[in-house]
Amino acid sequence: MYVILVYDIGEKRVGKMLKLCRQYLNWIQNSVFEGDITEVKLKELQQRAKSIMKVEEDSIIVFKSRDLKWLEKEIVGKEKNELTNFL
Amino acid sequence: MKKTYYLFNAGRMSRKDNTLKFTPVDENGIEGQPKYIPVEGVSDFYCFGALDANSALYNFLGKEQIAVHFFDYYEHYTGSFMPKDYLLAGKMQIAQMKHYSNKTKRLTIARTFVEGATFNIIKNLRYYQSRGKDLAGLIEIIEGYCIQIQYATEIEMLMGIEGNIRQVYYTAFDTILNDFAMNGRSKQPPKNEVNALVSFGNMMCYSLCLGQIHHTQLNPTISFLHEPGYRRYSLALDLAEIFKPILVDRVIFKVLNKKEIQAKDFDVQVNSVVLKDTARKVFVRTFEERLSETIKHRSLNRNVSYKHLVKLECYKLTKHLLEMETYKPFKAWW
Numbered sequence: 001m002y003v004i005l006v007y008d009i010g011e012k013r014v015g016k017m018l019k020l021c022r023q024y025l026n027w028i029q030n031s032v033f034e035g036d037i038t039e040v041k042l043k044e045l046q047q048r049a050k051s052i053m054k055v056e057e058d059s060i061i062v063f064k065s066r067d068l069k070w071l072e073k074e075i076v077g078k079e080k081n082e083l084t085n086f087l
Numbered sequence: 088m089k090k091t092y093y094l095f096n097a098g099r100m101s102r103k104d105n106t107l108k109f110t111p112v113d114e115n116g117i118e119g120q121p122k123y124i125p126v127e128g129v130s131d132f133y134c135f136g137a138l139d140a141n142s143a144l145y146n147f148l149g150k151e152q153i154a155v156h157f158f159d160y161y162e163h164y165t166g167s168f169m170p171k172d173y174l175l176a177g178k179m180q181i182a183q184m185k186h187y188s189n190k191t192k193r194l195t196i197a198r199t200f201v202e203g204a205t206f207n208i209i210k211n212l213r214y215y216q217s218r219g220k221d222l223a224g225l226i227e228i229i230e231g232y233c234i235q236i237q238y239a240t241e242i243e244m245l246m247g248i249e250g251n252i253r254q255v256y257y258t259a260f261d262t263i264l265n266d267f268a269m270n271g272r273s274k275q276p277p278k279n280e281v282n283a284l285v286s287f288g289n290m291m292c293y294s295l296c297l298g299q300i301h302h303t304q305l306n307p308t309i310s311f312l313h314e315p316g317y318r319r320y321s322l323a324l325d326l327a328e329i330f331k332p333i334l335v336d337r338v339i340f341k342v343l344n345k346k347e348i349q350a351k352d353f354d355v356q357v358n359s360v361v362l363k364d365t366a367r368k369v370f371v372r373t374f375e376e377r378l379s380e381t382i383k384h385r386s387l388n389r390n391v392s393y394k395h396l397v398k399l400e401c402y403k404l405t406k407h408l409l410e411m412e413t414y415k416p417f418k419a420w421w
């Protein structure tokens with residue numbers, strides 16, 4: 001499964017959320033992550049995210065797609081982080 | 088699903104916030120923009136550039152079951168960092184041992200490896216035959232050797248037949264390739280461009296097999312066709328035999344005939360030929376594409392990637408060793 005995850009988190013907790021998301025997905029922009037992930041791993045991520053969030057204030061939105069090929073990605077301006085497995 | 092990462096740039100890998108951080112370093116020692124790699128999505132690393140890392144990182148990689156394979160400047164495989172075996176099974180080890188020490192049992196398995204390899208070799212040749220290359224004579228010779236496989240009574244005989252088949256097969260390279268010639272196999276060091284690619288590709292295939300064996304209960308040091316006990320994880324060599332024609336050789340034909348790698352991508356020295364960085368990247372990228380290609384598996388009735396096929400091969404071998412199902416080598420059926 002290919003997902004895009006965006007979050008809007010209170011300033012105090014945002015650092016923790018960034019670090020958590022980095023473990024599972026690729027950072028592409030401030031508060032935006034994307035990447036290939038299994039359903040179980042995504043659940044795990046959401047579970048751990050909930051323990052960081054204040055559910056009344058913060059929010060996370062996950063856009064799911066079956067595969068990267070069903071997703072058209074267009075970048076206007078500078079690409080902040082190019083995704084590649086050739087470093 | 089989990090990705091393989093290829094490290095070409097020199098740099099420092101470190102553990103940061105329970106995930107991986109890679110900081111590239113250029114020739115002048117200046118650090119570039121660090122990149123975070125999601126640790127949950129990494130299956131292994133192939134390390135071609137100079138990698139800086141400390142034991143804290145390796146402890147972390149070990150815990151996360153991530154292997155690192157190292158290649159030296161001449162792209163020889165130099166070794167792997169393997170996480171602790173996590174699928175230990177005494178029963179499996181004993182079964183493997185028994186099959187190794189019983190000569191007929193060992194011969195049965197070794198024979199299927201050679202059979203599988205030969206079948207895939209012929210498949211390759213047939214494919215290029217259908218594309219207008221004249222290979223009929225060579226196919227016939229190899230088929231002749233193929234019949235001898237079942238009569239081999241010693242491992243050495245089997246290895247001999249296998250060697251003969253490969254020799255004939257490698258002469259076919261000269262016909263298949265448009266602009267390059269192989270002029271026989273030479274290694275340590277490879278003497279021309281094609282040989283350099285074959286060596287490099289075989290190493291990639293070998294470490295792929297090793298990585299997949301690690302995710303099963305098989306012991307990679309006990310092999311059947313190759314003599315175990317000395318040098319390296321020889322079971323990976325056995326398995327690689329089957330997959331080399333379809334994974335490595337096909338990629339070589341592709342990159343050379345489509346001119347994705349050209350003569351200028353090689354560093355020709357007095358006695359050896361080495362791939363330049365550009366060639367290495369192109370090859371690895373094409374190889375990776377090949378691995379993630381999927382085919383419809385006939386008995387599983389679903390799509391599987393070439394990479395997964397290697398693991399399925401391990402499972403089949405496991406079943407054979409535990410005497411649940413007779414091992415049939417993977418044969419390209421399309």
